[in-house]
Amino acid sequence: MSLEETRTHTAVHVLKGAAQKVLGAKWTASVHVSGTHGRLTVQFDRKPSADELERVEEAANAKVAEGAEVVEFEMDRDEAEMHFGDAIYDLFPIPPTVTRLRIVRIPDWNINCCVENHVDSTGLVGRMRLGQPRFRNSKKELELEFDLEG
């Protein structure tokens, strides 16, 4: 993964935190990163309003401006579940044979097990601009597209 895509991938974690806080979207269905373009698909029950989307974008960019720490650590799976519950998981399952997890945490914002690379501060991500979202009613999935500026 290039540094550019490491930034974009880290931006997905920042955006997820914003989508969870503003919309209450808890579950990630899928993630896609290509260059400075990213897409976060979350489970959601409707198309958000323009105002809500603006608030998601603002919250994500405020977290970038804050330069919050991005912490990576490893933990035994059962211990991690005890501490963090299902907050560390996405809709796509991790095989039961995996007993140790790599966890990525932006304190008070987002926690997820993840094996990708991340920049160590949200300040290194750069500003995000959200595009038009797509809502798939049949799957109850909301696709949040974004581009990194600069």
Ligand SMILES: [Zn+2]
């Ligand atoms: Zn990650």
